[in-house]
Amino acid sequence: MASEITFMPDDKSIQARPGTTVLDAARKARVHIRTRCSGKAACLMCKVRVIAGGETGLKAMNVNERLKLGSLYEEGYRLACQAKLSGQEPVTVFVPEDPLKSAIRRQLEKQQEEEW
Secondary structure, three states, X not given: OOEEEEEEOOOEEEEXXXXXXXXXXXXXXXXXXXXXXXXXXXXXXXXXXEEEXXXXXXXXXXXXXXXXXXHHHHXXXXXXXXXXXXXXXXXXXXXXXXXXXXXXXXXXXXXXXXXX
């Protein structure tokens, strides 16, 4: 049985096997999630916010992930490298914009405003 996962704001959905991490599913869907530690929960760069389906669509959070997230856990965040699909229901996650991409976008917007 496959799990469906949707990545926002790109609105890309794919089917993946239960047990697949959100990070691996994102790579399969060609959705960029920042990471530096290759999925070892060390860099904390791969945080995503679960919008829907997190209760049963993802496997329970392990102790290491819970400790790393701290209070972000209560806001619905998970580490994409640690969160695994359960196959019980579809999941939707929000992938924050890369800070470098965000800075470039803001600079381009500022430049366009100055040209007007």
